[in-house]
Amino acid sequence: MFRSRLRTLRRKIxxxxxxxxxxxxxxxxxxxxxxxxxxxxTPENFAAHLEVLCQLGDLIPAQELPARTRHPxxxxxxxxxxxxxxxxxxxxxxxxGIPAVFFIVPGHEPGSPYWWDALQGIFLESRxxxxxxxxxxxxxxxxxxxxxxxxxxxxxRDW
Numbered sequence: 753m754f755r756s757r758l759r760t761l762r763r764k765i766x767x768x769x770x771x772x773x774x775x776x777x778x779x780x781x782x783x784x785x786x787x788x789x790x791x792x793x794t795p796e797n798f799a800a801h802l803e804v805l806c807q808l809g810d811l812i813p814a815q816e817l818p819a820r821t822r823h824p825x826x827x828x829x830x831x832x833x834x835x836x837x838x839x840x841x842x843x844x845x846x847x848x849g850i851p852a853v854f855f856i857v858p859g860h861e862p863g864s865p866y867w868w869d870a871l872q873g874i875f876l877e878s879r880x881x882x883x884x885x886x887x888x889x890x891x892x893x894x895x896x897x898x899x900x901x902x903x904x905x906x907x908x909r910d911w
Contacts, residue, residue: 761804773817773825776805780834781841786876789868795840802848813851828852835863 779791781798793801805811809824817827828845830837833856845852860866865873874882881898888894 755800773812773821773827775817775827775829776801778828778830778837778841779832780836781844782834782836786872788872788876795844798841799844802844802850806848806850811850814853830854832866833857833860833862838862 778793778798780787780793781795782792783794784792802811805826805828809826810821811826811828814827814829816825828850830841830852833854837854841852857866874885883898885896885898886893887896
């Protein structure tokens with residue numbers, strides 16, 4: 753089924769991208785069971801993406817974007833500076849000689865969770881909600897009280 757989706761994607765890209773450049777934005781290259789924002793792609797699927805993209809056109813560095821061309825080109829980017837970009841994606845790119853742009857968040861410690869990852873851990877990966885949460889919101893603090901003995905997973909999975 754995944755291969756048929758790739759063939760469909762290949763046809764769509766080929767028809768719509770003649771002589772243009774498509775910038776692909778990735779966030780995470782990881783096997784992750786809880787992904788409410790759909791920002792993860794497995795390493796196997798990412799490798800398949802690279803294979804198809806190499807067949808369809810040229811994978812170029814971002815500085816070549818202004819140059820005109822008659823055939824499809826692709827620029828690969830990674831947002832947020834997740835550690836798996838370096839550990840998993842970079843070796844896959846390097847073995848194929850594919851350039852990429854990595855957007856790193858200044859001041860963010862590699863491997864530490866972003867606020868949305870921390871909330872995901874609280875709501876989707878723990879069995880019970882903490883009794884009280886205080887979250888900085890703009891100029892103040894939001895205080896959230898959980899119901900005692902409430903199971904976090906069914907409540908949040910319905911979201």
